[in-house]
Amino acid sequence: MAERPFNDISYEQFLNEEKLMGSRCKKCGTLFVPPRSICVKCYAAEMEWVEVEGKGKLAAFTCISVGPPFMIAEGYDRNVLMFPEL
Ligand SMILES: [Zn+2]
Numbered sequence: 045m046a047e048r049p050f051n052d053i054s055y056e057q058f059l060n061e062e063k064l065m066g067s068r069c070k071k072c073g074t075l076f077v078p079p080r081s082i083c084v085k086c087y088a089a090e091m092e093w094v095e096v097e098g099k100g101k102l103a104a105f106t107c108i109s110v111g112p113p114f115m116i117a118e119g120y121d122r123n124v125l126m127f128p129e130l
Contacts, residue, residue: 050091061126067091 050067055078057088058065068081069070071088082089109122 048093050079050093052078055079064096066096068093068094 045056048057063082064077065079066075066077067081068075068091069083069086069088069091070090072083074083074085075096076083079091079093079121083091091101111120111122115121
């Protein structure tokens with residue numbers, strides 16, 4: 045497919061093109077999403093881009109809140125619930 049480096053910049057470029065892409069190790073077939081340039085299973089560096097489609101299950105997510113200093117000074121810091129319905 046595309047000849048882009050296997051890194052987070054390429055991953056984000058694909059997302060902007062509405063494609064969810066991962067890298068697959070050509071040696072052992074392990075799939076990585078987000079992509080890796082080196083396989084952590086067999087340590088091969090020969091990867092190929094693979095478009096990931098279909099349904100999936102969200103395993104985890106993170107929400108990070110860091111306020112700018114002027115808002116923290118006004119009382120909007122991480123100790124204030126911004127979304128009480130969550
Ligand atoms: Zn591998």
